[in-house]
Amino acid sequence: MIKRSYYLKNRNYLSKYRYSYPKRKKSYFGVPYRIKLMDLFLYALPLLLLMLVIPPMHKEKSKEAIVSDAPPISDSQLKVTVYNPEESLISEFPLEEYVTCVVAAEMPASFHEEALKAQAVAARTFALSRMKGLYGNMSDHFGVHVCTEPKHCQAWISKERFLQVYGNENAWEKIEKAVEETKNIVMTYDGILINPLYHSNSGGVTEDIDAVWAVSGEVPYLKSVYSIVDESSYEEYEKKVSFTWDEIKEKLLEAYPESEVKSKFSKEIEILSYTSSGRVDEIRIGSIKMSGPAFRELLSLRSTNLEISFPDKDTVEIVTRGYGHGVGMSQCGADAMGKKGYDYIKILESYYTGVEVGEIKQ
Helix, strand or coil: CCCCCCCCCCCCCCCCCCCCCCCCEECCCCCEECCCHHHHHHHHHHHHHHHHHCCCCCCCCCCCCCCCCCCCCCHHHCEEEEEECCCCEEEEEEHHHHHHHHHHHHCCCCCCHHHHHHHHHHHHHHHHHHHCCCCCCHHHHCCCCEECCCCCCCCCCCHHHHHHHHCCHHHHHHHHHHHHCCCCEEEEECCEECCCCEECECCCECECHHHCCCCCCCCCCCCCCECCCCCCCCCCCEEEEEEEHHHHHHHHHHHCCCCCCCCCCCCCEEEEEECCCCCEEEEEECCEEEEHHHHHHHHCCCCCCEEEEEEECCEEEEEEECECCCECEEHHHHHHHHHCCCCHHHHHHHHCCCCEEEECCC
């Protein structure tokens, strides 16, 4: 925690003092006197006592130390304000209770315990970084720390709703245990809380953040990495969808009224470039060029890691690999790593390059 610095500056009133007795001098009142060693001690005693009572303070740090040798922050100090748009409700929760509800909403309870722990650390880091105003825009949800909209912040589900939907008390207890066993643990990079983005399935390789969002400066911990485990066994890994040309043209004209497209198909879709991870960087439909993420949103695709084929003159077939924006931790990858014997720290370090995993400090 940033500390203000105060320094006790002492004037040396005895700079002319010598260890032999000085010559007789006159005071301001014309009275002669002789300085003795005992007199000097008595003069300095109050100053020495003051120095003992007021301890020296440390200099102000250039950066806020998130992880230090200070004692952990108590739960009572950490309250998260949450906006629920479905209920138009703003609530306040203790941090660990909020994290439990996020993990329950964001990751299947059937996933490995170490994956649930990794998700808990990511969710906690996400919340704390927003509480400190490091990332995101709180004005989108009335100035509170986070909302329950997963496209903007993190998904969230109450215990009551979780039991209604899944009816499994053991599953809830498994999630609570994962949160408890990682209590107060967060991720930092260069001493600063990171922006811990995550997604469902990487399709084998994650994505650079600047390929998805415009960011100012480099974000070294959100770089494309290959998954060290196989994620292809998950249903989120691959999906094939088909569109008629008329369906695509209708969606395009709705989003881009100025677009010019032919009434006949004639293969009016072309991938122009790819990102370093092999995802679509830029694509053209008719006269419109758009980014890979914009194309994914236009057709509600799972991923920009895709292949396009044309089985007939009026059909566009798209196969996507992975699920989500692809930046940061793959949840399916975390589960697969847990099953392979990796702990949650190794999982986090493999997806967030160069981060430190440690306890929250004051």
